[in-house]
Amino acid sequence: MGMVMLLLLALLAFMIIGSLIAAESEDLLSAVVCVGAVGSGLAIIDLLLGAPDLAITQVVVEVLCVAILIRVVLTRRDETHETHKDTFAIATVLLVLGVLLVLGGWAMTTLHPFGQPLLASDAPGVAAQYLAGGVAEVGAVNYVMSVLLDYRAYDTLGEATVIFVSVIGSYAILRRTGRSHRAARSQEGES
Numbered sequence: 001m002g003m004v005m006l007l008l009l010a011l012l013a014f015m016i017i018g019s020l021i022a023a024e025s026e027d028l029l030s031a032v033v034c035v036g037a038v039g040s041g042l043a044i045i046d047l048l049l050g051a052p053d054l055a056i057t058q059v060v061v062e063v064l065c066v067a068i069l070i071r072v073v074l075t076r077r078d079e080t081h082e083t084h085k086d087t088f089a090i091a092t093v094l095l096v097l098g099v100l101l102v103l104g105g106w107a108m109t110t111l112h113p114f115g116q117p118l119l120a121s122d123a124p125g126v127a128a129q130y131l132a133g134g135v136a137e138v139g140a141v142n143y144v145m146s147v148l149l150d151y152r153a154y155d156t157l158g159e160a161t162v163i164f165v166s167v168i169g170s171y172a173i174l175r176r177t178g179r180s181h182r183a184a185r186s187q188e189g190e191s
Contacts (some may be wrong), residue, residue: 043058145176
């Protein structure tokens with residue numbers, strides 16, 4: 001088992017522990033911090049697997065979500081009542097988590113070894129198609145742009161949309177909260 005695989009398994013264990021702590025924590029701020037740690041672990045896994053574009057998207061969305069959740073947690077009023085834990089729900093969650101852990105472990109063992117080509121040398125696959133007609137078909141300046149513009153255009157558009165929507169959504173939420181506080185202050189000043 002290689003070093004990358006050990007790091008992946010360690011990060012997976014870290015994320016599972018963080019998720020369990022977030023689900024069972026009594027303090028909401030601690031739960032939000034644990035959710036942020038799980039998202040950071042996922043970003044590191046994306047980097048280890050060679051997907052820096054996904055890692056950047058994960059970090060941006062995670063930072064915005066954690067910032068919004070911390071703001072909500074710190075400004076909320078607690079009007080909840082304590083309830084008893086449901087044993088059936090906890091057992092079901094643990095069973096599903098166990099099944100996912102077994103399936104994830106099996107999936108990790110069936111991965112192709114890192115650094116080795118995915119296809120045999122006699123079947124060059126998609127890479128040969130990219131190199132053969134990439135620049136001429138698309139009309140791009142270089143091969144990287146031809147792949148991004150033609151072959152991965154929907155993927156890139158989806159990533160940009162996720163980032164744009166998260167930024168606009170967080171701005172709208174934070175802006176609305178700021179306006180309501182100003183309106184409350186101006187009403188207090190008038191009376």
